[in-house]
Amino acid sequence: MTEEALSTSDSPRDDGVLLSVRELTTVIDTPRGTVVPVDGVSFDVRRGETLGIVGESGSGKSMTALSLMRLVRAPARVASGQVLLNGVDLVQLSEAQMRRVRGSGIGLILQDPMTTLNPVITVGGQMIETLRTHGTATRQAQRSRAVKLLEQVRIPAPADRLKAYQHQLSGGMRQRVAGALALACEPSVLIADEPTTALDATTQIQYLDMLRQLQRESQLAVVFITHDFGIVANMCDRVAVMYAGRLVEVGDVQAIFEKPAHPYTRALLSSVPSIDENPERLPSIPGQPPALHELPVGCSFAPRCPLAMDKCRESPPPTVQVAEGHRAECWLAS
């Protein structure tokens, strides 16, 4: 691969798609057999757009995030598929080439503010090293850029904070620093895996507000992984619903909420109580999400689906184009 071809920040496609994932599959080789937490996942994200990936535990959403950055650790491995970042397939790159993409092409924010920063290195230290790795040459430039980044994520007294260690910061501030680190080298895509799940509601809303602003300013493409439909409704432009390793429904946020095509999506949406309602009982989904090493034949959701037919239990459902930009994997979708 030539240097030119590696540069992932120039000439995006005309339709604005920065990240294009095609049939991405990640497997884990366990003693009990091969488990497929990411099974033929495909989606596109455009510049300035936020794609939400919604799923519960065991759905494979976190594995997807790691797979996009090729950070899965043995015994897991990316088995097949493409991850096209500005046209360059990240799956085909060598490790050294991929290292250059990490941070400068794609950034990552994870869930737990308690452990997301290194406890024995100062905030400034971690920022400066990241900047130096991806090309900011002089100490001066690194330092001033670090301060600017902390300002962007709305950390008060940013110059002083460079000397701070992570335990001197609150949970919300730590997540902001994590955000600054992820965006330090101006990647075009940001993957956020439940970044606010461990934060208080008021801290969360401020954080999301900041993230939205950053996105607007730099036209970032964001992949936002969450289980919270409230966040999805308020942050995302498009939604992908993940179940047992597969994307069972993908569409615009409006479509997903108003006309969900997949029974799982529908059931999930109706089981979330809202403050304005006063139900006697909450609609719920019987059973629990399947264990990945014991997936049923046919549709993985069939055992819990109120509309399951024999066909569903026998063969895996096809992908149905429900409407423009809206697809679902269900025998009943139309």
Add this chain to the structure above:
Amino acid sequence: MIRYVARRTIAALATLLVVSIVVFVAGRLAGDPRSHLLGDDATPDQYAALGQKLGLDQPLYVQYFKYLGLLVRGDFGDSISQHRPTLELIGQRMPATLELALVAFLFATVLGLALGVFAAARRGRITDKIIQFVGLTGQALPSFWLGIMLIFLFAVHLRWLPASGMRHWDSIILPAVALGWYFLASFLGLMRSSMLDVLDAEYITMAKSRGLSPLSITWKHAARNALLAPLTFVGVTLGTLITGSLVIETVFAWPGLGKLSIDAVLAADYPLLQGCVIVFTALYMGAALVVDLLYVLVDPRVRLFDAGKEGV
């Protein structure tokens, strides 16, 4: 910080006091120096006379308080078997022990910790298994056997290193290795398992996600955090090395405090024995304190929290 050091010093002095009592009593129980000095055919009168001269005819607690009084004035008494001031003898032999302990310490910590990092970074691969095996030998093989084998291989067979004594600059290598091997294995194991925990942490994944170099991730981001766990044993290790060199000093004829103490026990030489034990204790605690203070430098969290929190 000052309060911490003061607290530790006071605790050390209290320990020394208790040790002095214990060793005083134990030494008296171990034997009577008069039998060594006078031989089998001594008369009861000669026995009694010598006893009076040495102050052994007085009640135990009187002997002890006399001793304590002299001790705090820095007078450790004269060695019964070697007829010279105890402190002088100890002073003569202490450098050798300290030297040996220090070299063994550096060998065990630096190499042990580094190997632990390596093994963890190459987890599951051949390098890891080899290093782990090395660690196993360290914990399984008795140090005196190891010492003898090292002599056999390197001194007798290959003639690369001297077999005993302290004459050449490289005389210290074999005894230091034999002495430190066990601790090398300990640090290796501790560091490896600590590294494995750290490598699973979210901040390591985050560091990787920013494209940082693997070398930086292993040594700067991971190892510094993993260091905190084995570091708690470093203080104890240095102390143990200083006070535990008896066997190695004997095997290698290394003229240190260990050998001196054994001789003192065998001769029931109370003053010398007491002096050795007290000096050993002081060295042990001093070493532990110094290293614990260094710990504060390494972990920023310890530095900043001085006093603890108490519930009402």
Add this chain to the structure above:
Amino acid sequence: MNAETPLLELREVRRHFRVAGRSLAHREVRAVKAVDGVSLRIEHGESLGLVGESGCGKSTIAKLVLGLDTPTEGTVLFKGRDIHRLSGSERRDFRRSVAAVFQDPWGSLNPWLRIGQIIAEPIKINEDVSERERNRRVEELLEDVGLRRDMARRFPHELSGGQRQRVSIARALALRPQLIVLDEPVSALDVSIRAQVMNLLRDLQERHGLSYLLIAHHLATVKFLCKSLAVVYLGRVVETGNSAEILAQPGHPYMRALITASLPARPGVRLQAAGVEGEPPSPLSPPSGCHYRTRCPYVMDRCADEVPPFHGTDRSVRCVLHEPAPGQPEGPIRPLPAPGAAHVGGALQ
């Protein structure tokens, strides 16, 4: 004990934790006032939700209610009796009547015991019944929480998170308590399981006439299970009353912020962080007067000077905005204006 006595009452309860100062020169003894003058009531058969963010003191309140901690000041009364002044048999009675379910389904069950043993444990300790009777009760409890009887032989690690929480609930029901303290019982569960467990909790509430003290950060959960609600901020209750009413029309600015921050699952309502500002202050040095004033969009000068008293007749709100006009009696709570709108120096007109 008469019919008016609440099942559980906290009267001006305070819980202070001493924290030693760092300076060598003057060793200040500062206190974290985790619970700072809290008064609450739970009536028989009714449930109270405790809402607040991390560090507000709600977990400490839970411990105080369970008798796991002793208040620095104030009293905790169960059926009118101070729980720290009970005789031996009264204390046993108390322990039987109040149970707990905690947040973490993985940490709350002993991995070495079978499910049956876990549920039977409280019965074994507190009641003198035969093993057969105990087993019968365990089976009944399992059915009660929607688990199959044969689950009794399994170990916790064989169960999913949702099933484990059901076991915790069964264990809590073992001695037929009157009050159950639930500390975030569903937050660690998957979304699709949450509804199941919430339905179960509601059913049990009706079937057994249980009272809950529910600690949750998800407002809709609280509304679903609790008729009353208390909002806690930095150790103080700032609003109490009927949950549906409070959620429909919050009286305290903090409650308003919490409602804004709980994003509705409805697209098209774009994120607005309006009215939610600032960082939570440190519990070691809370702001003087009203704790919330550093983040309150309606703040006035007098908010720093005094701790606001409770106002309102239909519910209680600890905010000067609801002070009745001079000379007027207390009245029902009026709606808050939008932040930034002009408000006349004090009361809402």
